[in-house]
Amino acid sequence: MDTAGNSAASRDKAYLMHPMTNLKRHLEIEPTVVTGGKGIYVYDDTGKEYIEGLAGLWCTSLGFGEERLVEAAARQMRQLPYYHQFRGMGHHVGIDLAEKLLSIAPAGMSKVFFANSGSEANDTILKLIWYYNNALGRPQKKKVIARIKGYHGTTLAAASLSGLPHMHKAFDLPMPGILHTDCPHYYRFGKDGESEEEFATRMADSLEKMILEEGPDTVAAFFAEPIMGAGGVITPPKTYFEKVQAVLKKYDVLFVADEVICGFGRTGKMFATETYDLKPDFMTVAKALSSAYLPISGVMMSQEVFDGISKQSGEVGVLGHGFTYSGHPAAAAVALETLKIYEERDILGHIASISGRLQDGMRKFAGHPLVGEVRGIGLIGAIELVKDKATHESFDPKDGIGAFCQDRAQEHGLITRGMGDSLAFCPPLIITAAEIDEMLSRFGKALDDTAAMVDQKKLAKVA
Ligand SMILES: Cc1ncc(COP(=O)(O)O)c(C=O)c1O
Numbered sequence: 339m340d341t342a343g344n345s346a347a348s349r350d351k352a353y354l355m356h357p358m359t360n361l362k363r364h365l366e367i368e369p370t371v372v373t374g375g376k377g378i379y380v381y382d383d384t385g386k387e388y389i390e391g392l393a394g395l396w397c398t399s400l401g402f403g404e405e406r407l408v409e410a411a412a413r414q415m416r417q418l419p420y421y422h423q424f425r426g427m428g429h430h431v432g433i434d435l436a437e438k439l440l441s442i443a444p445a446g447m448s449k450v451f452f453a454n455s456g457s458e459a460n461d462t463i464l465k466l467i468w469y470y471n472n473a474l475g476r477p478q479k480k481k482v483i484a485r486i487k488g489y490h491g492t493t494l495a496a497a498s499l500s501g502l503p504h505m506h507k508a509f510d511l512p513m514p515g516i517l518h519t520d521c522p523h524y525y526r527f528g529k530d531g532e533s534e535e536e537f538a539t540r541m542a543d544s545l546e547k548m549i550l551e552e553g554p555d556t557v558a559a560f561f562a563e564p565i566m567g568a569g570g571v572i573t574p575p576k577t578y579f580e581k582v583q584a585v586l587k588k589y590d591v592l593f594v595a596d597e598v599i600c601g602f603g604r605t606g607k608m609f610a611t612e613t614y615d616l617k618p619d620f621m622t623v624a625k626a627l628s629s630a631y632l633p634i635s636g637v638m639m640s641q642e643v644f645d646g647i648s649k650q651s652g653e654v655g656v657l658g659h660g661f662t663y664s665g666h667p668a669a670a671a672v673a674l675e676t677l678k679i680y681e682e683r684d685i686l687g688h689i690a691s692i693s694g695r696l697q698d699g700m701r702k703f704a705g706h707p708l709v710g711e712v713r714g715i716g717l718i719g720a721i722e723l724v725k726d727k728a729t730h731e732s733f734d735p736k737d738g739i740g741a742f743c744q745d746r747a748q749e750h751g752l753i754t755r756g757m758g759d760s761l762a763f764c765p766p767l768i769i770t771a772a773e774i775d776e777m778l779s780r781f782g783k784a785l786d787d788t789a790a791m792v793d794q795k796k797l798a799k800v801a
Pocket residue numbers: 395396454455456457458460489490491492563567568596597598599624
């Protein structure tokens with residue numbers, strides 16, 4: 339409450355423009371104001387407890403209240419609260435972080451550029467790809483292909499790369515030269531009688547067709563999340579990336595793996611690039627890099643692309659790109675400490691020991707009358723609700739089934755995210771087996787509430 343007796347929730351309507359919110363509808367509902375957290379739990383201003391089933395925005399990997407990260411930031415703020423890395427300047431913590439990142443990165447990554455968000459990192463990559471192709475004397479090779487339902491951020495280029503209609507509509511996006519190929523969601527887009535491998539072949543063929551139609555000498559790069567996150571936690575169908583990478587190689591198209599959600603253990607390996615045997619030219623990292631305690635992101639690239647960029651900057655005279663807060667010392671210190679904690683606590687071992695609990699636990703809902711598909715790997719997954727299990731028919735978006743289930747989950751003390759009618763799980767990586775059980779139990783109650791509503795409104799036949 340402020341001195342006039344207004345709650346934070348009612349005050350925010352006067353001052354705050356909430357991202358990714360229906361602002362008109364928002365004026366009619368009270369936002370949930372989060373005031374603190376501990377481990378996988380957060381608390382609102384009424385004291386209600388929630389399991390953060392999405393780790394905030396897929397990011398607070400070490401959960402809430404990790405004192406070592408607080409201390410790392412404080413120590414660095416006392417030592418050197420700010421310095422940049424422009425024009426040959428540097429600081430130890432930024433250099434140490436770059437070294438550390440490359441030491442754990444998949445083979446082939448050679449240099450790191452720091453930014454402050456996933457969007458900035460992806461914008462940076464697009465610029466560097468153009469710069470690189472100019473260096474190679476192929477100024478016409480500039481188009482980029484991303485995917486329908488992909489999510490790469492919200493700045494001009496990152497929103498353009500994203501393949502979600504609400505991110506383009508009325509924003510005059512996507513920018514010219516950014517194209518979208520098919521969404522590789524086998525459950526939703528596979529044809530009758532088509533195997534997963536055949537579907538993957540069709541996806542790769544469709545990408546090849548697009549490259550040929552545009553002209554291979556005009557297509558510079560392909561952007562993909564190893565698992566599509568905000569598009570609905572869509573895991574790649576078997577053999578998809580193998581086939582797609584063969585097409586990219588054939589036409590000399592660079593591959594950008596956006597590891598903003600998947601990086602740092604989420605899929606069971608340190609990077610999903612290893613889980614799916616990817617050979618990217620660029621990798622985007624953010625979120626779990628600092629457990630989201632401070633904003634920092636990174637672009638990792640191969641020596642080959644770095645050499646081209648470096649040649650170009652020699653010709654231009656300077657690499658005309660960078661942010662005031664690129665590799666901010668406090669954020670870099672928190673990131674370094676985060677990576678240290680992952681190692682000391684053997685986060686990959688922990689994930690290996692409990693990911694089955696999440697995946698098996700989610701799959702126990704597969705028989706529920708509303709559940710169409712359960713998908714996921716490691717500590718990420720989604721449960722998709724459908725109107726008709728046999729035909730996979732979706733509910734009418736106007737029925738807002740996913741949003742209803744999300745709201746009911748929140749009522750039962752679980753924060754999850756409904757993306758369409760897919761409900762996502764991406765808890766802090768420190769979650770325990772007992773906490774996974776509790777998270778899924780709260781979800782089960784929300785699912786039953788949803789089934790009751792669907793039944794009552796006769797939106798589908800709930801047995
Ligand atoms: C895969 C992916 N890339 C990029 C971004 C954008 O990151 P940011 O919100 O930090 O700009 C996100 C954000 O959720 C993401 O999931």
